[in-house]
Amino acid sequence: MKAKEELPECPVATAVALIGGKWKLLIIRNLRVRPWRFNELRRDLEGISQKVLTDSLRQMEDDGLVFRHDYGENPPRVEYGLTELGRQMIPAMDSLADFGAYYKTIVS
Amino acid sequence: MKAKEELPECPVATAVALIGGKWKLLIIRNLRVRPWRFNELRRDLEGISQKVLTDSLRQMEDDGLVFRHDYGENPPRVEYGLTELGRQMIPAMDSLADFGAYYKTIVS
DNA sequence: CGGGATCCGAGATGATACTG
DNA sequence: CAGTATCATCTCGGATCCCG
Numbered sequence: 001m002k003a004k005e006e007l008p009e010c011p012v013a014t015a016v017a018l019i020g021g022k023w024k025l026l027i028i029r030n031l032r033v034r035p036w037r038f039n040e041l042r043r044d045l046e047g048i049s050q051k052v053l054t055d056s057l058r059q060m061e062d063d064g065l066v067f068r069h070d071y072g073e074n075p076p077r078v079e080y081g082l083t084e085l086g087r088q089m090i091p092a093m094d095s096l097a098d099f100g101a102y103y104k105t106i107v108s
Numbered sequence: 109m110k111a112k113e114e115l116p117e118c119p120v121a122t123a124v125a126l127i128g129g130k131w132k133l134l135i136i137r138n139l140r141v142r143p144w145r146f147n148e149l150r151r152d153l154e155g156i157s158q159k160v161l162t163d164s165l166r167q168m169e170d171d172g173l174v175f176r177h178d179y180g181e182n183p184p185r186v187e188y189g190l191t192e193l194g195r196q197m198i199p200a201m202d203s204l205a206d207f208g209a210y211y212k213t214i215v216s
Numbered sequence: 217c218g219g220g221a222t223c224c225g226a227g228a229t230g231a232t233a234c235t236g
Numbered sequence: 237c238a239g240t241a242t243c244a245t246c247t248c249g250g251a252t253c254c255c256g
């Protein structure tokens with residue numbers, strides 16, 4: 001979890017710090033429905049590399065947005081999902097999606 | 109304005125394409141109140157370089173989110189503000205700000 | 217004042233190989 | 237399957253200089 005002192009004053013800047021970057025919002029978009037396994041997520045995101053997906057998930061885990069559940073099985077089985085805190089992000093993501101959808105109706 | 113073909117299928121990805129990056133949401137946060145002059149914006153954002161501010165504003169102008177009004181005066185006077193399309197972004201930004209504010213109450 | 221143009225480095229991202 | 241480790245690449249953003 002990020003230390004309080006590292007967070008910007010501005011709440012917008014805080015949100016950007018948490019979900020900025022190319023993939024995090026897309027990861028949240030997927031995880032909102034149900035937990036996903038690693039490679040399943042990787043295939044669906046299509047274009048993301050292993051490393052970047054790992055890094056992104058780790059950061060979001062550190063920030064308390066995502067949980068990681070390792071079933072300890074063999075072959076390995078690990079699932080990622082949204083924490084309660086991560087779920088609080090959903091309305092904002094929906095708003096962004098609304099804007100994205102609206103934008104496409106305008107420019108086409 | 110971005111060509112329709114360049115836009116991702118997913119509305120979330122579209123939004124990310126438009127307001128991704130470190131500064132664009134912060135620029136929108138400022139411009140929502142009123143038009144700003146270039147250096148005024150630059151000073152307020154504090155940390156952004158000329159180049160990055162210029163690039164960001166140009167892209168947002170190309171995407172139809174921001175207008176640029178050159179008064180053609182001397183000394184130069186140029187103002188940047190949100191277009192109607194850009195204003196449609198405001199609710200999403202408010203949602204993000206809400207999330208950012210909430211997040212800070214949790215982690216502190 | 218409001219930029220444009222150029223150069224440059226760090227960090228983000230990507231590709232590949234390997235492991236338990 | 238779910239990573240780690242390593243190396244390559246590339247984009248973002250910063251520094252600097254210039255102009256009308």
